[in-house]
Amino acid sequence: xxTSSKPAAAVDPEVALxxxxxxxxxxxxxxxxxxxxxxxxxxxxxxxxGKELHFVYHRDGQPHIKVLPTFVSLFPNxxxxxxxxxxxxxxxxxxxxxxxxxxxxxxxxxxxxxxxxVNKVKVAGLHDKGKATILELETTTSLKESGEILCMNRxxxxxxxxxxxxxxxxxxxxxxxxxxxxxILHGLCTLGFAARAVIKSFCNGEPAAVKSIFGRFLLxxxxxxxxSTEMWLDGQKVHYQTKVQERNRAVLSGYVLLQHIPSSx
Numbered sequence: 735x736x737t738s739s740k741p742a743a744a745v746d747p748e749v750a751l752x753x754x755x756x757x758x759x760x761x762x763x764x765x766x767x768x769x770x771x772x773x774x775x776x777x778x779x780x781x782x783x784g785k786e787l788h789f790v791y792h793r794d795g796q797p798h799i800k801v802l803p804t805f806v807s808l809f810p811n812x813x814x815x816x817x818x819x820x821x822x823x824x825x826x827x828x829x830x831x832x833x834x835x836x837x838x839x840x841x842x843x844x845x846x847x848x849x850x851x852v853n854k855v856k857v858a859g860l861h862d863k864g865k866a867t868i869l870e871l872e873t874t875t876s877l878k879e880s881g882e883i884l885c886m887n888r889x890x891x892x893x894x895x896x897x898x899x900x901x902x903x904x905x906x907x908x909x910x911x912x913x914x915x916x917x918i919l920h921g922l923c924t925l926g927f928a929a930r931a932v933i934k935s936f937c938n939g940e941p942a943a944v945k946s947i948f949g950r951f952l953l954x955x956x957x958x959x960x961x962s963t964e965m966w967l968d969g970q971k972v973h974y975q976t977k978v979q980e981r982n983r984a985v986l987s988g989y990v991l992l993q994h995i996p997s998s999x
Contacts (some may be wrong), residue, residue: 735741739948745860745867747824747860747862749784750822750823750825750857750860751857751860753822753823753824755813755855757852758853758855758919759851762848762851762957763847763848766801766805767789767799767801768790770926771789771790772790773923773924773926774802774926776930784939785938785939786934786939788939789941798846798848799847802926802930802933803839803842803845803933803947804922804926804930805845806839806841806875806887807837807922807925809851809853809857809873809875810871810873810887810889811826812853812974813855820962833891834890834891834921835868836950837888837889837951838887838949839885839886839888839946840945842886842944843882843884844942845885845941846990849877850879851878852876852877853874853875854873855872855874856871857870859887859959861882869891871888871891872888873886873887874886875887883919915959917952918955919954919955919956919959920958924949924961924976924985924986925951925986925988926962927961927976928949928961928974928976928988929947929949931965932965932972932990936967936972937992943992944993945970945992946991947988947989947990950986950987950988951985951986953978953983956978959980959981961976961977961979961985962976962977962979963975963976967995970991971989971991971992972989972991973988974986974988974990
């Protein structure tokens with residue numbers, strides 16, 4: 735008599751939460767840092783902007799360029815296959831059906847402009863929403879030589895039955911299949927634009943003033959659209975909301991927690 739086995743559960747919380755990820759080592763240098771800053775618009779309006787030139791150039795003899803804090807949002811990408819995917823035992827999903835819901839970053843010390851670092855990853859949360867599963871991955875990044883912790887990223891990833899496919903950011907055909915007229919912008923790029931605006935407006939261009947950053951992705955952005963960020967100060971927390979001007983729609987909201995309020999404000 736033939737028998738059939740019951741299919742494995744899509745989510746096994748005990749296995750997922752207990753999994754130990756391997757550490758990932760990598761290097762970055764000032765070219766990576768400067769290209770990132772340019773990519774999120776630093777000095778885009780003014781090539782000699784006094785509050786942003788130090789992100790791309792050794793201004794006034796400074797020995798190193800300064801690093802925008804959202805540069806570290808790229809670090810978790812080193813954990814997976816370069817497309818933002820990471821294999822989590824106990825979580826069976828189609829990696830092409832992935833949404834990035836929100837991002838939280840903590841900065842523990844000024845980020846060096848070049849370094850050898852190590853990522854340590856763990857599952858920080860797993861939430862069953864019925865038709866979707868929300869996975870929270872926490873990546874702590876340390877200096878390889880000293881072990882000093884630089885930063886922590888916590889990403890809330892939504893796995894669902896239908897949704898955004900990663901090539902939405904580059905493949906026009908896939909973008910159209912998903913219901914978009916063309917490829918869409920990475921959410922972390924939008925976050926970088928917003929955080930840069932806060933640093934310029936409330937930190938006098940000084941990235942070391944930032945303690946943590948939170949962003950919730952609300953809606954897609956098409957490359958070439960105009961982003962405007964509204965900001966308001968509440969104690970040491972700068973709340974922000976980023977809109978697409980052409981559609982008058984909010985695409986990102988969150989806050990930046992400051993180490994201190996610059997005296998120039």
